[in-house]
Amino acid sequence: MPPEPGLTGRPQQPGPPRSSSPRPGELDDERRALWSLIADGPRRAQARVPLVDDDGRLLGPFGLMLLSPRIGTAVQSVGAALRFDEDLPARLRELAVLTVAAAVRSEFEWTAHEAAALEAGARPAQLQDLLDGRPPAGLTPAEEVGLQVVRALLARHTLDDPLFAQASGVLGTPGLAALVWLVGYYEMLATALATFRPGPGPRLTGGPGARSGASGRSRRASSVPGTNLTCGGRRGEAAMTTADDRATDVPAGTRTPRVLDRDQLSDRVLTLPNLLSVLRLLGVPLFLWLLLGPHADGWAIVVLAVSGFTDWADGKLARALGQSSRLGALLDPAADRLYIVATLVALAIREVVPLWVVLVLLGRELVLGLTLLLLRRAGWPPLQVHYLGKAATFLLLYAFPLLLLADGDNPVAAVAQPIAYALTVWGAALYVLAGVLYVVQAVGLLTGDRRAGATR
Numbered sequence: 001m002p003p004e005p006g007l008t009g010r011p012q013q014p015g016p017p018r019s020s021s022p023r024p025g026e027l028d029d030e031r032r033a034l035w036s037l038i039a040d041g042p043r044r045a046q047a048r049v050p051l052v053d054d055d056g057r058l059l060g061p062f063g064l065m066l067l068s069p070r071i072g073t074a075v076q077s078v079g080a081a082l083r084f085d086e087d088l089p090a091r092l093r094e095l096a097v098l099t100v101a102a103a104v105r106s107e108f109e110w111t112a113h114e115a116a117a118l119e120a121g122a123r124p125a126q127l128q129d130l131l132d133g134r135p136p137a138g139l140t141p142a143e144e145v146g147l148q149v150v151r152a153l154l155a156r157h158t159l160d161d162p163l164f165a166q167a168s169g170v171l172g173t174p175g176l177a178a179l180v181w182l183v184g185y186y187e188m189l190a191t192a193l194a195t196f197r198p199g200p201g202p203r204l205t206g207g208p209g210a211r212s213g214a215s216g217r218s219r220r221a222s223s224v225p226g227t228n229l230t231c232g233g234r235r236g237e238a239a240m241t242t243a244d245d246r247a248t249d250v251p252a253g254t255r256t257p258r259v260l261d262r263d264q265l266s267d268r269v270l271t272l273p274n275l276l277s278v279l280r281l282l283g284v285p286l287f288l289w290l291l292l293g294p295h296a297d298g299w300a301i302v303v304l305a306v307s308g309f310t311d312w313a314d315g316k317l318a319r320a321l322g323q324s325s326r327l328g329a330l331l332d333p334a335a336d337r338l339y340i341v342a343t344l345v346a347l348a349i350r351e352v353v354p355l356w357v358v359l360v361l362l363g364r365e366l367v368l369g370l371t372l373l374l375l376r377r378a379g380w381p382p383l384q385v386h387y388l389g390k391a392a393t394f395l396l397l398y399a400f401p402l403l404l405l406a407d408g409d410n411p412v413a414a415v416a417q418p419i420a421y422a423l424t425v426w427g428a429a430l431y432v433l434a435g436v437l438y439v440v441q442a443v444g445l446l447t448g449d450r451r452a453g454a455t456r
Contacts, residue, residue, distance in 0.1 A: 018197040021063025024056040030069045038062050038076055049112045060108040061189045063198050075188075082185050087178040088171075091120040092146045095136070096179060097186050099150045102130045106190035140441040145170045146179055153183045172387070271323040273314035277331035280310045284338050291346040291404075301401040307339055308397050336393050337365060343400045352407045357428055361396075364435040371442045378446055389434035395427030 027035055039052050039062075052058055058066065065072025088096070094117035101109035117127060126136035135147065149167050152159050159167065167176045268274075283303050290300040314332060318324045344361055347353040402420035406413050 015197060018195075019064070019067075021057040021059070021066060021198060027066070031066045034066060034069045034073050034076070037073065038065070041080070049115070060112070060198060061193055064192050064196050067196070078181075079185060079189075082178065082182050087174040088146070088182070089142065091117065091122055092140075092143045092179075093182065094120050095122060095126070095130070095139075095143060096146060096150045096182055098127065098130050099147055100154065100183055100186040100190065102133070103151075103154050104187060104190040104194075106186075106193055108193055109186055109190060138445050138447075140444055142170050142441075149176070149179055150183055153180065154187075268323065268325045269327055271318070271325060271328065272321065273318040273323050274325060274328050274331060276310040276314040276317070277328060277335055280307050280314075280335040281331065281338065283307050284335075284342050287339070288342050288346055291343075292349060295350075297404045297407075301404060304339070304343070304397065304401050307335070311336065311397075336397075340393065340396055341365065347400065347403060350407070352403050353424070357424065361428060361431060364432050368435050368438055371439050374446060375442055388430055388437060392427050392430035392434050395423050395430060399423035399427050 022031075024032065024035055035058060038058060039056075050059055051062060057063060062076070065076055083093075094113050097113045098110060098117055100106070101113065114127060118124070123136075123138065126138060129136040135144070139147070145163075145167050148163060149159060149171075152163055164176075167179075171179065283306065287300055287303045287307075290296045290303065311332070314328065318328055341362065344353065344358045348355060348358045399420055402416045402423060406417035406420045
């Protein structure tokens with residue numbers, strides 16, 4: 001996804017270059033190991049901008065890490081941990097980085113994270129607000145608090161007690177800690193970039209300064225609408241991947257850096273995590289038949305347990321294998337909801353759970369489904385999964401098999417009954433609360449859109 005061409009006031013490098021990164025063939029063993037860690041490591045699959053140029057030189061702060069390889073190795077490890085940390089939602093993380101980049105006028109970091117922010121669901125108008133020094137409209141409550149934290153840290157390098165308490169409550173301690181470290185890390189990179197000025201950063205096609213008339217290999221590549229150059233860095237293998245609907249042009253005479261585009265992974269269908277999700281979905285009719293046909297409760301519990309395991313495994317495998325996909329993001333919550341709805345209906349038919357539990361939870365699903373439809377119509381992606389929603393699903397998927405065990409007149413049922421009822425009440429309460437939070441976030445996005453439209 002190229003940068004948004006309508007944005008104005010992007011940061012620019014403060015002066016002429018003071019340093020340049022060496023070619024891979026000029027590196028000693030220690031620096032060569034660091035080069036490989038950056039250019040061929042996890043960053044490569046996630047990068048939204050080039051990490052190396054056509055000659056294999058590391059770009060931006062990555063090249064500066066070679067100045068002191070021992071420290072550079074530690075710095076890049078910290079950056080990788082923060083960049084791919086899961087304690088912060090992706091959109092909040094990218095907006096936080098862009099807030100830092102805009103405040104300290106870091107051209108490289110803005111360019112590096114602008115496309116990632118748009119991909120995570122940020123709006124061009126929100127990025128323009130950051131460039132203009134305004135709080136963006138249409139943020140979720142967590143994002144509003146998170147960006148307040150970022151601005152306070154940039155201004156005062158600390159948080160006052162009320163903001164600290166609010167951020168701890170909204171983001172959680174791990175999320176707040178990740179955000180504080182994130183701000184410090186990107187301030188550090190900006191300071192290094194401003195001091196050493198390593199030369200031109202990644203020039204994403206379509207951004208400021210891009211013009212038609214590119215020649216040779218760069219022009220041929222950019223003549224295909226919606227494409228970015230894709231390559232494995234030093235190996236020199238060129239490929240094309242669709243990323244956006246706009247044509248991409250490169251300034252004439254510019255050596256085009258190359259980047260591995262994550263979009264080529266995001267549309268994959270045949271992945272191991274997706275297969276696990278499909279198997280989980282196929283287990284729903286089997287689960288219903290076992291409950292309502294032969295009343296084989298034991299086997300139904302086994303199916304539910306296997307479903308819970310695959311729910312855990314597909315997410316782990318997607319992250320470990322780099323196989324996260326748009327299809328997986330749809331299948332995973334769909335399977336969770338289908339199991340909850342199917343179990344509720346089956347247990348209600350067998351009169352194992354009271355009718356009010358069924359009505360409350362199904363009502364929540366109906367309201368949330370309508371909310372997601374409104375978001376889709378407004379052009380917003382699905383909401384980030386809230387930890388309360390995950391906790392509620394976890395409790396309910398444990399409560400349901402215990403309710404089956406409690407449906408009897410034996411010692412096992414006597415033990416399972418109070419635990420099952422407690423988990424059901426707690427899970428239902430959290431499930432509804434998570435639904436309320438999702439609706440509040442959606443209302444904030446939709447009303448923010450209207451406010452932003454009224455001011456433009």
